[in-house]
Amino acid sequence: MNTRSILAVSAALGTGIAIAFQATLNGRAGAVVGPVRAGLLINAIGGAMSIFALLAWVLAVRVGVIASTAVGFLGKAPVSTAQLYGWMATAGFLGIVVVTGVAYAVGAVGVTAGLAAVILAQLVVGLLLDRAGAATGLAVAIDARRVLGILAMALGVWLLLPRGG
Numbered sequence: 001m002n003t004r005s006i007l008a009v010s011a012a013l014g015t016g017i018a019i020a021f022q023a024t025l026n027g028r029a030g031a032v033v034g035p036v037r038a039g040l041l042i043n044a045i046g047g048a049m050s051i052f053a054l055l056a057w058v059l060a061v062r063v064g065v066i067a068s069t070a071v072g073f074l075g076k077a078p079v080s081t082a083q084l085y086g087w088m089a090t091a092g093f094l095g096i097v098v099v100t101g102v103a104y105a106v107g108a109v110g111v112t113a114g115l116a117a118v119i120l121a122q123l124v125v126g127l128l129l130d131r132a133g134a135a136t137g138l139a140v141a142i143d144a145r146r147v148l149g150i151l152a153m154a155l156g157v158w159l160l161l162p163r164g165g
Contacts, residue, residue, distance in 0.1 A: 023102045023118075024111050030103030039100030043092070113160040120153045 001009075029038040060066040105114035127150060130140035 020111065020115060022099075023106050023115055026099055026103040027106030027111065027114070030100075030107045035100050035104035035107065038103045039096050042099050042103075043096045046095075047092075109162055113157065113162065116153075116157045116160050120150075120157050123150055123153055 026035075026038060026042065029042065032038075033041065057066065102114060102118060105117060108114070109117075127142060127146060129135060131142050133139040
């Protein structure tokens with residue numbers, strides 16, 4: 001495995017850990033103020049924090065503390081401003097949907113079953129996006145092995161759902 005793959009898997013694992021903790025906090029907040037209000041407030045607070053971080057980053061670049069070519073600051077592919085803002089607005093809206101949905105699911109069925117269902121949906125959509133070649137431009141075949149993996153995950157979600165009470 002090359003260094004880039006190791007870094008990518010490490011980033012994914014770290015992200016998974018963050019999602020589990022975030023889901024727990026979303027569920028707790030949703031139980032107190034309701035999942036929709038929690039989703040909106042959590043994203044508003046996160047947006048304010050993002051604005052502060054972006055301003056700090058820009059200031060650090062301006063005074064020379066961080067190089068303007070630092071990872072994560074400059075993009076790679078030119079697109080129209082309208083397209084870029086469209087992507088970001090859609091992603092922002094989807095963030096609200098994600099936080100609200102997780103706040104509701106975790107509050108209703110617990111962290112394990114709630115996240116398993118979220119992951120199942122991500123895998124199903126990911127399979128379809130891979131088939132279309134959405135990420136790389138290269139279509140990936142949907143074969144029996146992949147379908148069985150999805151079905152195994154669906155069985156896992158069903159097994160993780162709380163029973164009784």
